[in-house]
Amino acid sequence: MDWGDSTEQAAFRAQVQQFIRERLPEHYRNSEGADSVEETAGWQADRKSDDPVVRAAAKDWADALAEHGWIAPAWPKQYGGAGLSYMEQFIFNAEMAQANAPAVGGMGVSMMGPTLIVHGTEEQRQEHLPRILSGEVAWAQGYSEPGSGSDLASLQTRAVRDGDEWVVNGQKIWTSGAHFADWLFALVRSDPDAPKHRGISFMMIDLKTPGLSLRPIIDMAGKHPFNETFFEDVRVPAKNMVGEENRGWYVGMTLLDFERSGVGLAIQYRRGLYDQLEEMKGKSQPFVRPDLGAVRLEFADRAIEAEILYNFALRIVSMNSRGIVPNYEASVNKMYGSELHQRVARTGTKAWGLYGQVWDPKSAYSPMGSTHVQDYVVSVPHTIFSGSNEIQRNVIATRGLGLPRG
Amino acid sequence: MDLGLTETQELLKNAAREFLENECSETLVREMEEDERGYSPALWQQMAEQGWQGLLIPEAYGGAGFDFMDLTILLEEMGRALVPGPFMPTVLGGAVPIIAAGTEAQKQQYLPKIASGESIFTLALTEPSARFDESGIETRAEVSGTSVTLTGTKLFIADAQVADFMVVAGRSAQGVTLAIVPTRQPGVHVTPLTTIASDKQCEVVLDGAQGELLGADGAGWEILRGVIRRYTVAECAYLVGLAQMDFEITVDYAKERVQFGRPIGSFQAIQHKCADMVTDVDGCRFITYKAAWALATDQPDAEAALAVHMAKAWTSEASRRVVAHGQQIHGGIGYTRDYKIQLFFRRQKRGELAFGDADYHREIVAQRIGL
Numbered sequence: 127m128d129w130g131d132s133t134e135q136a137a138f139r140a141q142v143q144q145f146i147r148e149r150l151p152e153h154y155r156n157s158e159g160a161d162s163v164e165e166t167a168g169w170q171a172d173r174k175s176d177d178p179v180v181r182a183a184a185k186d187w188a189d190a191l192a193e194h195g196w197i198a199p200a201w202p203k204q205y206g207g208a209g210l211s212y213m214e215q216f217i218f219n220a221e222m223a224q225a226n227a228p229a230v231g232g233m234g235v236s237m238m239g240p241t242l243i244v245h246g247t248e249e250q251r252q253e254h255l256p257r258i259l260s261g262e263v264a265w266a267q268g269y270s271e272p273g274s275g276s277d278l279a280s281l282q283t284r285a286v287r288d289g290d291e292w293v294v295n296g297q298k299i300w301t302s303g304a305h306f307a308d309w310l311f312a313l314v315r316s317d318p319d320a321p322k323h324r325g326i327s328f329m330m331i332d333l334k335t336p337g338l339s340l341r342p343i344i345d346m347a348g349k350h351p352f353n354e355t356f357f358e359d360v361r362v363p364a365k366n367m368v369g370e371e372n373r374g375w376y377v378g379m380t381l382l383d384f385e386r387s388g389v390g391l392a393i394q395y396r397r398g399l400y401d402q403l404e405e406m407k408g409k410s411q412p413f414v415r416p417d418l419g420a421v422r423l424e425f426a427d428r429a430i431e432a433e434i435l436y437n438f439a440l441r442i443v444s445m446n447s448r449g450i451v452p453n454y455e456a457s458v459n460k461m462y463g464s465e466l467h468q469r470v471a472r473t474g475t476k477a478w479g480l481y482g483q484v485w486d487p488k489s490a491y492s493p494m495g496s497t498h499v500q501d502y503v504v505s506v507p508h509t510i511f512s513g514s515n516e517i518q519r520n521v522i523a524t525r526g527l528g529l530p531r532g
Numbered sequence: 533m534d535l536g537l538t539e540t541q542e543l544l545k546n547a548a549r550e551f552l553e554n555e556c557s558e559t560l561v562r563e564m565e566e567d568e569r570g571y572s573p574a575l576w577q578q579m580a581e582q583g584w585q586g587l588l589i590p591e592a593y594g595g596a597g598f599d600f601m602d603l604t605i606l607l608e609e610m611g612r613a614l615v616p617g618p619f620m621p622t623v624l625g626g627a628v629p630i631i632a633a634g635t636e637a638q639k640q641q642y643l644p645k646i647a648s649g650e651s652i653f654t655l656a657l658t659e660p661s662a663r664f665d666e667s668g669i670e671t672r673a674e675v676s677g678t679s680v681t682l683t684g685t686k687l688f689i690a691d692a693q694v695a696d697f698m699v700v701a702g703r704s705a706q707g708v709t710l711a712i713v714p715t716r717q718p719g720v721h722v723t724p725l726t727t728i729a730s731d732k733q734c735e736v737v738l739d740g741a742q743g744e745l746l747g748a749d750g751a752g753w754e755i756l757r758g759v760i761r762r763y764t765v766a767e768c769a770y771l772v773g774l775a776q777m778d779f780e781i782t783v784d785y786a787k788e789r790v791q792f793g794r795p796i797g798s799f800q801a802i803q804h805k806c807a808d809m810v811t812d813v814d815g816c817r818f819i820t821y822k823a824a825w826a827l828a829t830d831q832p833d834a835e836a837a838l839a840v841h842m843a844k845a846w847t848s849e850a851s852r853r854v855v856a857h858g859q860q861i862h863g864g865i866g867y868t869r870d871y872k873i874q875l876f877f878r879r880q881k882r883g884e885l886a887f888g889d890a891d892y893h894r895e896i897v898a899q900r901i902g903l
Contacts, residue, residue: 127541127601127821128534130829135533213533403902418903426897430819430842437535437818444535458811516800522810523803527783530798 129440131217138214142221149190150227153183169228170264170306188230188261197259198235200384205243205251206259212446215385216439223393232303234258234265238311240384241328245369245377254309254330266304268312268331268355269378271297276517278313279322279375283357285314285329292316292329292362298355300511304340305353308333317372328374330366337361347503385446387439388459395463395470396432398497399425402474405494413493415479424473431466438462454526457518464508464515471505474498535818537605544598545605551582552613558872564616565730569694571617577649579619586647589627594644600762604769604824608817611773611883614875616731618652618691620770624763625690626653629699629710633747633755638712642697654695655763656686656713656736657756664760664888666708666753671738673702673709675749680704680711682719682738692722692734700743706750711743729882761840762827764887768820768847771883775816775854778876779809782858785873789863796861805857812850819843838900845893848884855880 131139172184191197194208199218201207210218222229229235239258242251257263274281283296294314304310310331317325331338337360343352369377403425406414415421438459445452475482475498487495509515523529537545555575564570579585587603589595603623610619627646630638645651661668671684682702692698698713698720713720719741724734747755783806786797796802823843826836855877859866866873884890 127537127825129822129825131533216533400901407902422898422903423891423894425903426845426894426901429897429901430846430894433822433842434815434819434846437822438814440533441535441814441818444533447534448536454807454810455814457807458814461807462811462815516804519804519807520800522807523797523800527806527810529783529786529803529806530795532794532798532800532803 135213135217139217139221142218143225145190145194145196146221146225146227149187150225151183151186153179154187154227168232169230170232170303172228173261173264174306184230185261187228191230192259192261197231197261198239201235201239201243205239205255212385212443216387216389216443219385219387219390220393223390224397226394226397229390230261231258232264233267233307233311234263234309237267238265238309238330241311241368241377241380244380245328249365250330250368263309264303264307266301266307266310266333268298268301268304268310270300272299276514279326281313281315281326283312283314284318285316285327285362287316287364288361290364292327292364292367294329294331294357294360294362296357298357299352300343301340301353301355302351304333304355305342305350310338310355311368313374313378316374320372323375325372326374326378327371328368328377329362330368331360331362335360335362346506347500349504385443386456387442387446388463389436389439389443391463391467392432392435392439395466396429396436398474398501399428399432399470402477402494402498406477413478413481413491415477415482417479418477421473421477424476428466428470428473431469435459435463435466454522457513457521457526460512461509461515461518461522464505467501467505467508471498471501475502535821541602541605544602545609547582548584548606548609549612551578552609552615556613556615558875561614561616561875570691570724570732571694575615576617576652580647580649583647585619585622585627585649586643588623589631589643589647593639594647595627596647600765600828601821601824604765604821607766607769608773608776611770611775612777614774614777614879618654618694620763620766621654621690621695622646622652624759624766625655625657625699626651626697628762629655629746629755629759630712632758633710633751638744638746642712651696652691652694653697653699654690654692655759656689656692656698656700656738657760658686658688660685660687662687664892669701669703669708669752671700671702673700673704673711675704675706675709675745678745680709680713680743680745682711682713682741682743684738686736686738688725688733689722689736690734691732692736693724693732698736699746700738700741701752701756702738704749706748708752708756709749710746710752710755712746713738713741713743717742727882729879731879731882760887761837764840764844765820765823765827767883767886768816768823768843771847771851771880772813772816772820774876774880774883775813775851778855778858778873778880779806779813781873781876782806782809782861786861802861805861809854809857812854816847816850819846834900838897841893841896841900844888845890845897848888848893849890851880852884 172180175181196208198207199210199215203209271281285292285294310333312329313326315325316327337358339356340353342350442452478493481493484492485496524531583596586595587598591597630642674681695715700711700713702709719739721737722734724732727733786802787795789796820843823839826839858873862873865871
């Protein structure tokens with residue numbers, strides 16, 4: 127066991143640090159916490175921002191990353207990625223998080239590209255991969271439906287074949303960032319008579335296709351990260367199906383072969399914690415509650431728990447590096463990380479006492495740009511999305527520990 | 533970076549597990565609860581033949597010359613098997629301070645006998661004040677040349693009833709001072725306590741007990757700092773193994789116990805507890821190994837200290853959560869003396885308290901992160 131970098135790892139880490147130091151646009155430096163609340167959209171929103179400074183920052187940063195293949199660090203070099211090893215990706219992601227530098231490429235890089243690399247035709251790859259890598263096209267994910275959340279395979283959005291097209295009708299929900307995206311990848315029901323996992327197909331759908339419409343969902347933080355997506359006779363060319371007809375569940379669920387340890391979040395929570403501790407000693411002192419007593423020890427717990435989460439992340443990448451496919455361990459990370467996120471936000475908010483409720487980051491009474499109270503709200507869905515924590519615990523117990531399914 | 537074991541560590545772990553499954557049965561563990569000595573001399577000798585007491589001791593002194601990381605792996609296996617007796621007191625309380633501060637003559641005199649299983653040691657640190665810090669040491673130490681005369685009461689001293697020697701922390705005019713004290717002499721009075729874990733922790737009254745100086749007069753706390761850190765991580769490692777086994781026994785039980793016509797492990801209420809148990813056990817393991825790594829590789833002092841305090845704060849509490857779930861999932865059968873799960877529950881509390889529980893270490897973590 128070794129928590130330290132090897133010589134090569136240290137050199138790569140130094141290279142990434144230097145790159146970020148030299149190339150991260152001013153706009154992304156020292157950004158107040160409030161900005162990061164928009165992280166569900168992040169770079170994807172910035173590239174379409176009305177503010178030319180923000181737009182330029184998004185483009186410059188994407189261009190800088192692209193020089194190293196670091197928009198898609200995990201993709202094989204032959205597809206324009208950097209072909210980094212698991213451990214290099216881990217270091218890259220950790221350093222990006224440490225610098226609060228935005229990842230570029232969103233779902234296109236993390237989901238669509240890898241899916242095409244594994245399941246796509248050569249034609250599909252050539253059409254879509256370069257445009258993901260250039261930052262020209264952003265993707266959104268159309269999986270969840272109003273009646274299909276944790277039980278995703280029950281999805282009902284219907285696709286019916288008509289010549290060399292599919293006609294899609296139905297509704298998706300929680301389509302994150304679709305209002306900043308250009309294309310959608312979706313799971314649709316292509317055979318209603320087959321068992322539920324075996325009647326689903328995976329499709330790429332241009333968001334400008336007639337009959338497709340978005341309706342914003344405003345969340346309880348007053349933000350607009352999600353949408354409802356409606357399909358009324360949306361015609362999708364048959365060539366936009368990925369993988370075989372009715373095999374879409376397996377296409378969508380393919381465990382894509384790259385670093386998913388969540389190290390970025392582990393670093394982010396830890397950095398946020400120590401930033402706040404630093405701030406509490408300094409200029410924001412007037413906002414620190416006078417009776418800090420019990421919160422002191424909460425901070426100690428959070429600091430310890432941040433190490434626990436980091437270790438869980440390092441465990442995953444250690445398994446990857448040794449050619450072992452993580453099993454329940456990935457669910458542990460999601461579950462523990464999301465619950466820690468909520469605890470960090472709660473402790474952070476508590477430290478400010480009455481000031482901990484000031485929502486407006488520009489208020490004279492706002493501690494640290496209201497980042498903690500906003501995070502307190504924004505962390506609520508973290509234990510719900512990407513497989514609720516109840517589902518994660520089911521997975522740990524059944525797939526991981528071999529307990530019988532209920 | 534890599535959280536896997538090396539090949540050597542894997543071998544050590546597997547060999548230890550196999551050995552202990554054969555040699556340290558539940559029956560033996562139960563017998564030792566009733567035994568006056570609290571350990572099995574036969575098992576002790578076999579462990580010495582495996583090279584365990586000497587694992588950390590350099591080869592020049594009859595040991596195996598392994599590092600602290602390796603010892604941590606071994607201790608995890610010992611916790612899994614609930615190995616009773618003076619292993620930790622001897623290795624962490626005897627060998628570690630002698631390796632750190634002993635003269636060449638002391639190393640030659642004591643270390644080979646620890647490695648061979650001939651000598652049992654313990655660390656006489658805590659007193660009736662039950663403090664783990666420097667100010668807790670009030671036992672009087674009068675130093676004359678290399679001999680030390682000790683007067684005072686030491687409390688919660690593990691396995692003093694069978695120890696041949698104690699490393700005693702006393703206070704001289706120069707400050708905290710360590711001495712190696714033979715246990716069998718008129719000035720030493722040992723009385724075992726009855727504790728929740730049915731282990732052997734003792735009151736040790738020192739009434740002009742004679743010992744020899746270990747390290748310089750007044751250098752005791754400096755030496756103890758390193759000893760205590762290692763001993764603390766060792767206690768964590770034992771708890772990791774203990775919690776792992778409690779968890780495995782519990783999951784097995786949940787698969788077998790049938791109610792309402794189905795195994796109780798098919799109910800989500802049970803499944804979710806089991807998921808939390810494995811998360812806690814894994815969390816304990818890695819934070820403990822992180823601390824062991826920091827000590828074994830001489831990471832900067834502040835980092836190593838923080839890692840140790842974090843490990844004990846977390847492991848003390850998480851292992852308690854694990855054994856509490858273990859009891860709950862077992863239901864009534866788990867509350868009986870004859871069923872094995874209670875052995876883990878009771879011993880967890882000893883480990884939780886040893887060298888400070890979560891509250892103690894959490895407070896130090898708070899100070900060290902600037903609060």
